[in-house]
Amino acid sequence: MANAGRANIRQVAGHAGVAVSSVSRVLTDHPDVSLEMRERVMASVAELGYHPNMLAQGLRNRRTMTVGFVVGDISNPILADVMMGAETALREAGYSVILINSENQPELDARHIDLLQRRRVDGMLLTLASEDDEDTLAALRGLEQPIVLLDREVPASEGLVASAVLHDHASGMAAAGTHLLDLGHRSIGLIVGRPLRFTRERHHGLARAYAQRGLKPTYRMLEGHLDAEHGQRAAAELLDGGAEPITAIIAGGNQLLAGVLAEFQRRGIEPGREVSLVSCDEIPLTELFQPPIAVVRRDTREFGRRAAELLLEALEDDTRRTVVLPTEFVPRPSCTPLAAS
Amino acid sequence: MANAGRANIRQVAGHAGVAVSSVSRVLTDHPDVSLEMRERVMASVAELGYHPNMLAQGLRNRRTMTVGFVVGDISNPILADVMMGAETALREAGYSVILINSENQPELDARHIDLLQRRRVDGMLLTLASEDDEDTLAALRGLEQPIVLLDREVPASEGLVASAVLHDHASGMAAAGTHLLDLGHRSIGLIVGRPLRFTRERHHGLARAYAQRGLKPTYRMLEGHLDAEHGQRAAAELLDGGAEPITAIIAGGNQLLAGVLAEFQRRGIEPGREVSLVSCDEIPLTELFQPPIAVVRRDTREFGRRAAELLLEALEDDTRRTVVLPTEFVPRPSCTPLAAS
DNA sequence: TTGAAAGCGCTAACAC
């Protein structure tokens, strides 16, 4: 007969005719509790529809069983998938997740970190909007609770020890690069987001591919926002070309890809015909598109799960670790040999 | 010089040489505070890097500035977008969001609601996995805080008053239906998810289309899970057909669409050629696919924003409302006239 | 205008 919904432990104790501490003992599974006590208390708990106040518990235990997740843009399916992996693992471990969108604005990160700090989260999962914003780094240094960086590298600084999960974007990108080079492409356009770790890594990967084949780095990289607009604009710029025409494009993300494909359609270009195309991250579009689009693939759900695990580890053993997860190039018909001209 | 990070209000008071209540007054912008007091306190706050403990505030104020968001599957880009809209609006109003994945399992909903109850959230946004699970409804009835249902209708029952945001799926679907009927299609396959509001609405919409054209309802509906597997299996079943072959398919969601397209490709079927195709909800794939795929569109971010607004309203004025948002059919080349055979 | 003190709901000594 759950009627109240706002009963407190004192009322439960009163109803059961026992002390508050006894109710607490029953509810926290303390060993020294008689069976009869347990039954009486549980009966009252059920009768009153009692829900322990986790705020009070958190205040008392100095542990909220809550973690904060700051993410640049949760509407990005890739990040939503990361979130899924992390939330599931954390929930199974008894933690709740406070989700905060930073809108990819570096100046908001510090504020969000402070908010989570005030909420006394036990730890944080962070997809920072910037790796070198001073306010953000200062906020991070002031933290007592463990944090896990998601695909971000911040400059080592005193008082900042963090765990991190990273994807080895460079390897997958290098594989994509050598694939294109081996197909005869030399003039490759790389469209990427802002200068964060994954952007740098992808750049390095492509550079490595040219080096591995003993070629001069005759690619062109266009940085910008991680959205369709930048994808489309950059694609247009690359296709209009300067002296040497682009023969292959690599889109560094699903939103960029959407922009690139829009520009292709506007011009009547078919991937793999006039221009070869590679994208980063698998989405339904990449495999179902005609022709299917080659991608640098990574397991984003696993990425989120590992991030959660690193945080749980840090919470338990106070250890900090960095884990690097692989990426993999998946060739598909959007990449074709450069026609001898 | 933010050094501590774990200072409490007493330490701030001590450092400033004032009473705790004075610190509290300064921090809560109480009017009767001298300028000098304000300055002294703020200096100490800065010096100690003090972050007020929101748990203690919540305990005392009976208000946590936190809302819970229970969602079936955050990795679904549509729901991620809803989340984006809701989180943004709530954050701007000063609330934090606790996100919980229910994995679309009805038996988890009640548990999640109880958890949020224990966390004393000020309100909840709910995408229930079931509209008639008894445990869930019981948990809902026991709630004191306002809730907003997202595209769900629960049976009216005593002690359960909720706000709701609904999409008018039926209208968009009816428009899609008449479009297909006017193209000559009669044997339409409707692939949908589990029997929740949006599934019912879409069914009604299609039925209405047949009725509007004075036709017998010669469509076929296949319910199942909202995933690619069901989409593919259902498409296969529809294409294998029984007596009368299907000439058009409507996929009730982006994940279902992925399955349908996979089956089309397996069989070498091109949408709009052998079989016309409509999907629900716009994603990059639908517009960029060749041929572009007709969709029943809705503004999911706005949906999330409105849900947040309804909750904020309920929190402020204790009012409950239901808002219905429109959907719109967007014809595209994936729908073509039925070839006279 | 400021300070002292009660109390929000809980847990963990400590006593019996």
Place this chain on the structure above:
DNA sequence: GTGTTAGCGCTTTCAA
């Protein structure tokens, strides 16, 4: 095995 009580950090009367 169970009860009493202090105290987690905060806000808000109530007095001064």
